[in-house]
Amino acid sequence: MGFEFTERLNKLPPYLFVEIDKAKRKVRAEGRDIIDLGIGDPDEPTPKEIIGALYKAAQDPQNHHYPLDQGNSIFRDRIARWYKERFQVSLDPEREILPLLGSKEGISHMPLAFINPGDVSLIPDPCYPPYKGGTILAGGVPYLMPLRDENNFLPDLNKIKKSALKKAKVIYINYPNNPTASICRKGFFEEVAIFAKKYNLIVASDAAYSEIAFDGYRPDSFLKAEGGKETGVEFHSLSKTCNMTGWRIGFVCGNEKIIAGIAKVKSNIDSGVFNAIQMAGITALDISDKHLERMNKIYQERRDALVDGLNKLGWAIKKPKATFYVWARLPKKSKSSIEFAGLVLDKADIIITPGIGFGENGEGYVRFALTVSKERIQEAVQRLKKVL
Numbered sequence: 001m002g003f004e005f006t007e008r009l010n011k012l013p014p015y016l017f018v019e020i021d022k023a024k025r026k027v028r029a030e031g032r033d034i035i036d037l038g039i040g041d042p043d044e045p046t047p048k049e050i051i052g053a054l055y056k057a058a059q060d061p062q063n064h065h066y067p068l069d070q071g072n073s074i075f076r077d078r079i080a081r082w083y084k085e086r087f088q089v090s091l092d093p094e095r096e097i098l099p100l101l102g103s104k105e106g107i108s109h110m111p112l113a114f115i116n117p118g119d120v121s122l123i124p125d126p127c128y129p130p131y132k133g134g135t136i137l138a139g140g141v142p143y144l145m146p147l148r149d150e151n152n153f154l155p156d157l158n159k160i161k162k163s164a165l166k167k168a169k170v171i172y173i174n175y176p177n178n179p180t181a182s183i184c185r186k187g188f189f190e191e192v193a194i195f196a197k198k199y200n201l202i203v204a205s206d207a208a209y210s211e212i213a214f215d216g217y218r219p220d221s222f223l224k225a226e227g228g229k230e231t232g233v234e235f236h237s238l239s240k241t242c243n244m245t246g247w248r249i250g251f252v253c254g255n256e257k258i259i260a261g262i263a264k265v266k267s268n269i270d271s272g273v274f275n276a277i278q279m280a281g282i283t284a285l286d287i288s289d290k291h292l293e294r295m296n297k298i299y300q301e302r303r304d305a306l307v308d309g310l311n312k313l314g315w316a317i318k319k320p321k322a323t324f325y326v327w328a329r330l331p332k333k334s335k336s337s338i339e340f341a342g343l344v345l346d347k348a349d350i351i352i353t354p355g356i357g358f359g360e361n362g363e364g365y366v367r368f369a370l371t372v373s374k375e376r377i378q379e380a381v382q383r384l385k386k387v388l
């Protein structure tokens with residue numbers, strides 16, 4: 001029988017990490033001792049307090065039913081309190097907060113609520129792939145805003161073509177940034193809000209790494225900026241914050257109308273996050289300060305081990321202030337990010353992500369994820385000696 005994929009499915013690029021995972025399984029099967037600095041998935045376990053909260057909540061039959069689409073009200077209240085304490089932003093738990101099955105889910109479903117076929121999303125490049133994927137699945141057209149080192153990996157809003165702005169409905173921003181590990185200067189969020197108002201754009205601020213930061217730096221919220229709540233929403237995730245990638249829990253906060261749109265899409269697709277996981281999410285926010293103090297110290301030590309180690313080998317890389325990634329310009333002799341990542345895998349049994357996987361402007365770079373122990377990172381540096 002001749003089944004055919006839709007045009008929109010055919011337009012989607014293959015999901016980067018599915019491809020990398022295939023390559024990884026192949027070399028693992030050969031019995032090689034691989035150091036995986038590829039995907040950004042915390043290696044440390046979920047804190048035991050959170051697991052305990054899940055265990056307790058899972059035993060309550062009340063939690064065995066369909067969760068409410070709009071999310072558990074105690075969890076929403078806890079998120080509101082966390083936002084207030086962490087960012088000094090007030091949110092209405094009824095209308096301005098929505099739990100998600102991981103923030104990727106909300107990020108990729110949002111365009112279905114606000115993008116008509118042919119509408120444009122303004123998307124940083126390189127970027128986290130679901131901004132493009134969600135836009136394409138909604139029939140929209142990604143317009144890429146290059147992130148360049150000379151502009152500190154911020155998009156240059158003045159360079160966006162007028163023709164694209166006419167059709168643009170959404171602008172994605174992501175600071176602290178994946179994959180470049182860059183942070184944004186003070187005032188950038190305000191500039192984005194002013195720009196969004198001028199062109200009637202929805203701002204989708206992806207704050208997945210708002211809690212992973214070093215050297216005393218504390219990332220800010222887009223919603224705190226003047227005009228923030230008027231123009232946008234912010235996506236948060238417990239995945240990176242509390243080592244909960246497998247649990248699938250995140251939330252989106254901000255503009256009431258945008259939240260209502262996402263909620264309407266979701267109510268037609270899923271039926272919410274398992275109540276016991278939302279209860280565990282409350283505990284996650286309760287213990288996050290203490291947990292993050294420990295984790296950020298660990299990531300900072302790993303960052304220093306990697307960057308200091310590579311600098312000693314003559315590879316000049318700057319230390320990022322946030323995220324658990326290091327974004328490194330390719331060493332002089334290498335031709336492409338795919339070729340270099342392949343060489344590193346063949347010669348050093350290390351997995352790193354080629355920058356091109358995050359978009360055409362990622363070419364010329366590779367990304368290291370700091371999600372293995374300091375000792376393994378030191379071992380990786382030793383092995384890289386052979387390659388560099």
Ligand SMILES: *Cc1c(COP(=O)(O)O)cnc(C)c1O
Pocket residue numbers: 040101102103104105128174178206208236237238239240245248249250
């Ligand atoms: C990991 C990540 C997410 C989302 O993770 P979820 O597990 O779906 O909550 C979102 N944005 C960026 C930039 C990420 O790196």
